[in-house]
Amino acid sequence: MGISRRDIFKLAGIGAAIGISQFPSLAFSAKTTNRLLPPSKGKRIVIVGGGWAGVTAAKYLKREIPDVDVVLIEQRKMFMSCPISNVWLGGLVEFDFLIHDFLTPAAKYGYTFINATVTGIDRDKRRVYTEEGYVEYDYLVLAPGIRYNYDAWFDGDKDMARYTQTHYPSAFIPGSEHLRLKKKVDNFEGGTFVLVVPPPPHRCPPAPYERAAMIAHVFRQNEVKGKLIILDPKSKIAPKGPGFRMAYEQLYLDIVEYVPNAKIKEVDPVKKVIKTTAGDFKFDDANLNPPHQAADIAWKAGLVNPKTGWCDVDPVTLQSKVDPRIFIAGDANSVKGFPKSGDMANNQTKYMLVRALKAMIQGKDPLDYIKAPTNTCYSMVNGEPKEAIVINVIYDIDKQKRKPVKKKVNVENERSSRLARATFEWAKAMYRDMFS
Ligand SMILES: Cc1cc2nc3c(=O)[nH]c(=O)nc-3n(C[C@H](O)[C@H](O)[C@H](O)COP(=O)(O)OP(=O)(O)OC[C@H]3O[C@@H](n4cnc5c(N)ncnc54)[C@H](O)[C@@H]3O)c2cc1C
Known part of the structure; x- marks a missing residue:
């Protein structure tokens, strides 16, 4: 049939x-x-x-x-x-x-x-x-x-979206974009590297901040004279704000510059300029992350x-x-x-x-029959030695209002090697759960 x-x-x-x-x-x-x-x-x-x-x-x-x-x-x-x-x-x-x-x-x-x-x-x-x-x-x-919602930046101009995705890939969807981003970071020779944080709600709220820490770690390892500017539309880093801030200030003070309230007004990937509500920024290279849908x-x-x-x-x-x-x-x-x-x-x-x-x-x-979920998210903030921070949220189900509610939030902003080891253990346990 x-x-x-x-x-x-x-x-x-x-x-x-x-x-x-x-x-x-x-x-x-x-x-x-x-x-x-x-x-x-x-x-x-x-x-x-x-x-x-x-x-x-x-x-x-x-x-x-x-x-x-x-x-x-x-x-x-x-x-x-x-x-x-x-x-x-x-x-x-x-x-x-x-x-x-x-x-x-x-x-x-x-x-x-x-x-x-x-x-x-x-x-x-x-x-x-x-x-x-x-x-x-x-x-x-x-x-x-x-x-990716590039339309929010380019008003339906598909050529511009494609150009941006090719030259400054977001790498929030797995595949070639991640490989290209790694080449860029590894081969960066100096200057200004901009990382745009997408507006919420987006995939993995702490990922841009963790990524910034890892890029700064590579720049430091490679002794690159580079600045990493984080353009964040939010007024502050969240979640795990204190943990990320401490890492940026204590480990990467000469590399990372965090700019809050930087809502995107215009992105010109050809001239390499980003106009935001916190000012205009020129870049030599970038990780341009448009809004998600x-x-x-x-x-x-x-x-x-x-x-x-x-x-x-x-x-x-x-x-x-x-x-x-x-x-x-x-x-x-x-x-x-x-x-x-x-x-x-x-x-x-x-x-x-x-x-x-x-x-x-x-x-x-x-x-x-439904059980309330939990959410645990580790973020690696240092590479030498490996150190991480973590947030864990425990939910409850409000059956009368028919919605999940947060019951308890635990945050460890003090970075440690113990949490770095736990990061890998968490990932292995998740992969085991899904793939073996
Ligand atoms: C850099 C980064 C770091 C992150 N770190 C963490 C972390 O430490 N911890 C954490 O918990 N989360 C993390 N996340 C978030 C996590 O990756 C996502 O939340 C998670 O992948 C969501 O799962 P999903 O199944 O909804 O989507 P996905 O995992 O993206 O799966 C969607 C799948 O659907 C497939 N698909 C789509 N359309 C079609 C179609 N038409 N036909 C067939 N297949 C299709 C795609 O190919 C894909 O395989 C991170 C994300 C990023 C980008």
Whole structure:
């Protein structure tokens, strides 16, 4: 049973009527009529995106509800971790540490892994389309992460966006951008290097500050006469502000200059000038980080609130407010008080989404099964010796108000080698949880 020509025209018509190309590949690709998997005997949950949230969802859904057919669709050939990528940028760990394969957990836990890009989602027919064909679902977990919103800087000028991404890559989405950024940092010969902090909410709030510390560490190691200017739209560093400030002042005073209240007014990557509310800055090289939004596929599926750029969800089940068959996991959702972190993506998926979905399938009340997550985030601030700081937040679920609330916040701003060791132990434990 494939999609008929009439269906294709109907879908194309809907797309045209609402003014967007919601199913861009459908009209052109005969392969979209292929059913990639035979119909499932029981229920099928399809997961789109094999990052921190998606890989966790696949393992725990299959483990918790073994009779459900679980399918993970991911576009990348292999997993590369953003967490610890700053530590790698600082030269403190090998690249291998960040890389994992998708096949080991799929084989071990018994879910199906499909290496493909999802090009469209037909929510009425409950189908996920790839260039090779489609997969039907009973429930969909959308875990696609983020996209860069260069439009906020360049007002839709795609050439300018591409130029900026090529010459001054952000490296907040894993891949080539990280490799290029490392080359830039390692080969920087001196002058002014600017790091732009994206406006909140963005992926990993402490990541820009940790990255600054690691870049400063490399400059110091390489005896580069360089200045690293951090342009922050916020009025102060957060989270772990005192810990980062102490590191900058005590370790990198001659290198790091922190500029608060620097909201971007204009970016000219060709003339290498950034105009902000805190003044204008010229740079020799830069890490230019535009604002973040939910990834493309969430927009194509009509699941994003255009006012915020993120997917609205029920804050305890992570069920989409647009479509109850769809759950949004990880950075793409917008739960107030949850940081967009790998640790949180893993925890919220395991303790909230998976438990809620299992309860729903079994006809039970999800609120009776959901557990509150925690979020732990280490930041490496020194390379010689390795020293880190940490924040840990424990949440509670307010069942009456149906929302998570912060119960306890522990911050260790005093950098230490003990916390540096704990950083690696945390990462290994997370990778073990998701990949072995
Ligand atoms: C430099 C840096 C340092 C960080 N450090 C930490 C840290 O120390 N601790 C921490 O907890 N967090 C950290 N983070 C944050 C963490 O990386 C993210 O919060 C986490 O990756 C979010 O998980 P996710 O599953 O939502 O998104 P992702 O991990 O980005 O996964 C999304 C996946 O979806 C796939 N995808 C997207 N669209 C499609 C499509 N159409 N078809 C198929 N596949 C698709 C992508 O290829 C990707 O694999 C850091 C981030 C950065 C950038």
